[in-house]
Amino acid sequence: MKFFSHTKYRSIIISFVIVIFLIVFSFGMRVNSGKAIAPFGGQILNVTYCPCSANIAITVGPPVGGIFSYDGSGMVYAFYQLFRPGPWVLGTYIPGSPGCWQFIPYGCAPLLFPIGTISTVGTSM
Numbered sequence: 001m002k003f004f005s006h007t008k009y010r011s012i013i014i015s016f017v018i019v020i021f022l023i024v025f026s027f028g029m030r031v032n033s034g035k036a037i038a039p040f041g042g043q044i045l046n047v048t049y050c051p052c053s054a055n056i057a058i059t060v061g062p063p064v065g066g067i068f069s070y071d072g073s074g075m076v077y078a079f080y081q082l083f084r085p086g087p088w089v090l091g092t093y094i095p096g097s098p099g100c101w102q103f104i105p106y107g108c109a110p111l112l113f114p115i116g117t118i119s120t121v122g123t124s125m
Helices: 010-026
Strands: 038-050 055-064 064-070 073-079 088-095 102-105 107-112 117-124
Touching: 038 064, 038 102, 038 107, 038 117
Parallel strands: 064 117, 073 117
Antiparallel strands: 038 055, 038 088, 055 064, 088 117, 102 107
8 A cells, every 4th residue: 555645745735835824914914005195284283192092193174184193103204293283284194094092991982083094294393
């Protein structure tokens, strides 16, 4: 009786495992596509600290405003005045955000829903 030989199928099995590994772990990578980046700019109207979600929700007024999330991963240029109302900001954001979550007695609750996460921003004095 001839036994099944694993040596001839070894390279096929290893390549199959590598392909499956790459497919599974490629879904967890954050892509910073040029088409997904959108500009924003205006005066900072309100800054809300979100301790449960570990980010900041920044409300920006016109001309291109909205509520944006800053989680510390974006690049901040110029005078670093991102953490108080009043200065003017100009930058880019990536659509989609985890939201602004606040602590409640039994966990966390959503407070604000930003339209995107800031990737680069510069401020005035």
